[in-house]
């Protein structure tokens with residue numbers, strides 16, 4: 018039988034020990050001290066005594082109410098546990114046993130005397146009851162929450178169903194639209210292919226393979242494996258959303274609320290009610306993006322743009338029949354198909370550099386703004402010693418900032434003249450060479466050309482050249498007849514000479530202003546300025562002002578203490594100090610600006626030349642300059658320009674070639690005619706005229722032959738520059754290029770054709786413009802010897818002591834004798850000797866003796882050209898271009 022001490026019972030029942038001892042005594046149980054043992058029987062005795070006492074106290078009411086009594090007991094014991102692993106000691110575990118026993122007495126009345134202590138029993142019971150009530154309330158609440166959750170779930174399910182329905186409808190629409198687009202594209206491609214015939218066979222094959230697979234995919238109800246997979250994923254996503262499987266991080270507020278609800282020691286609340294408006298929902302429909310596609314793109318970049326893995330793109334490509342690697346570049350068409358196939362919207366974009374974008378931006382802005390009248394920009398050209406520099410100097414000395422002492426203190430490559438009736442800007446580098454060089458670089462800065470003709474000399478070869486350059490550039494000409502103060506001045510002779518060059522003076526009924534001037538006396542200089550302003554008025558030179566400034570570099574240099582200095586002629590807008598500019602491949606902030614007087618200026622408008630300090634390097638004359646929004650953009654474009662500079666140089670040097678004339682026509686479409694620019698030089702006026710006449714008459718439907726210049730004499734550097742600037746081919750008839758011109762030809766790659774028979778020249782050009790196949794006789798100069806001295810021997814006749822300047826002189830090859838770059842004799846070698854020995858070949862840098870067969874008129878200063886005739890196949894492929 019279980020025994021317990023009085024003390025233990027006292028603590029269990031919450032009755033003080035002394036009181037319990039006295040109650041036990043009253044109940045007839047003998048227990049005197051706290052340590053005395055009492056049995057269960059004793060406890061029952063005590064209980065019955067207490068009930069009776071309580072019943073007596075409350076008049077039996079309490080006993081009637083109470084139908085059961087609960088007793089709780091707690092006992093603790095020790096348990097030895099063997100931990101194993103050879104341990105002998107084991108471990109001691111305290112075991113606490115709690116028991117509760119309830120005595121149900123029904124409504125049985127008791128006559129035992131009730132006692133005050135029984136109140137504690139009643140409190141215990143009341144606590145139990147409260148707890149039960151709390152539990153019931155909680156259960157009710159939980160049920161209510163579950164009911165609410167179920168209602169919400171039902172609503173969500175309904176929404177999901179609606180969404181799925183809408184999505185299915187949308188997908189169906191997309192599929193229908195896609196099919197229609199595919200069909201249209203296929204038809205367009207078919208048409209395109211039919212139109213262009215064979216084009217990039219490789220690309221076509223790839224594309225057609227892709228198209229074929231596309232078609233097949235479309236046939237299989239437009240659903241590919243990936244589509245099915247995507248649908249499955251979507252379904253799973255929907256299910257997951259329904260189950261609310263995703264871990265949801267509630268807002269902080271929600272969490273705090275939760276804590277409050279729990280209270281201290283409260284039962285842990287289950288996180289049932291999830292606030293759905295804060296949840297992350299996995300997208301249930303694929304995201305359709307607009308994908309920009311450049312002309313070339315790597316598979317990796319394409320995947321990144323579509324936010325998918327590279328492998329997925331490769332897989333899709335494989336299905337379309339294109340094998341590729343992740344780093345492989347695909348063309349725009351292929352990329353477009355892939356993007357479409359992957360369910361996105363392809364947006365093909367034309368390759369556009371940051372510079373092109375900037376230029377477009379600038380032009381768009383300029384177009385929106387009304388231009389204001391600006392000063393004309395003038396270049397002076399003419400024959401050597403006809404007075405270009407003297408005239409410029411006179412104007413500069415007397416007209417710059419009229420009335421101010423000092424005049425120009427600095428040479429900056431251009432200056433600005435303010436005249437009574439307006440302003441004129443002069444480019445301070447006279448001569449057509451500078452003009453043409455600028456043109457060749459794409460910088461058309463000259464508005465008017467002043468053609469200088471000395472009154473005592475008349476129209477000379479370089480005058481004619483200047484006329485041709487100005488005409489080729491389409492620049493209006495004003496003629497200044499200089500040296501009018503010289504007694505031998507003959508204005509009428511000059512007028513006649515001009516008329517012969519198709520420049521009919523106004524006084525002769527034409528439209529060319531001819532102004533007689535003298536740089537010595539200043540006579541006529543004002544009239545010249547008036548004439549320029551009149552021409553400017555007629556031409557209406559305008560430029561926008563309220564736009565970001567842009568201009569052209571006139572010249573630049575690296576100066577000690579100032580760094581890179583560039584003279585920029587502003588073409589539009591106002592260039593200001595502090596602006597970020599880009600000039601050629603260099604950039605920087607305009608640190609300071611100076612005018613031609615060396616004065617600092619804060620800003621410069623259109624047609625004003627200024628020296629600019631602050632660039633990172635020295636740009637080239639003809640480079641364009643732009644004001645850009647920020648340094649970053651300037652740097653970006655500068656870097657691009659640097660990279661492009663080599664290509665640009667190459668492109669500029671990519672002179673027109675006769676063989677390419679016909680094939681290049683297709684580029685602008687068959688309907689568009691193409692100009693073939695020719696520059697003709699010949700030995701005598703008669704042959705030049707005959708050649709020009711015949712060339713002009715060559716019949717061609719697609720090519721318009723333009724003779725941009727023709728003249729007598731050897732081919733000069735200036736001829737080559739003009740040919741470069743005008744993309745012209747040079748025809749040399751019995752003439753050759755001089756040393757400087759040869760260098761320029763080899764640097765620029767200009768196509769120069771030498772002929773000695775007019776018929777051959779005509780045939781070559783005719784064949785080229787008609788795209789005819791066939792062979793062509795090409796002459797290649799293999800050696801050039803300069804005649805230093807001439808010896809005469811009775812046996813050999815005239816023997817030329819020569820130095821081989823270029824290539825090699827080879828026996829057995831045909832030769833020509835050139836005098837001032839004009840062919841004076843054609844024939845063959847009689848003898849080739851070195852130190853009295855007959856030799857077959859003499860290389861460059863070596864002296865030798867040359868005897869020319871049947872020609873004894875050779876002179877020191879002549880050149881002997883050795884050439885080779887080869888038959889070459891024309892490059893033009895009629896089959897391809899037809």
Ligand SMILES: Nc1nc2c(ncn2[C@@H]2O[C@H](COP(=O)(O)OP(=O)(O)OP(=O)(O)O)[C@@H](O)[C@H]2O)c(=O)[nH]1
Nearest residue numbers: 401402403404405406407408499500501535536537
């Ligand atoms: N009397 C007189 N002499 C002039 C006039 N203009 C130029 N000269 C003289 O002609 C010569 C050549 O003049 P420049 O101005 O050097 O001629 P240019 O065309 O610039 O010559 P290059 O630079 O060699 O092409 C010089 O001796 C000048 O003094 C003029 O109007 N009257």
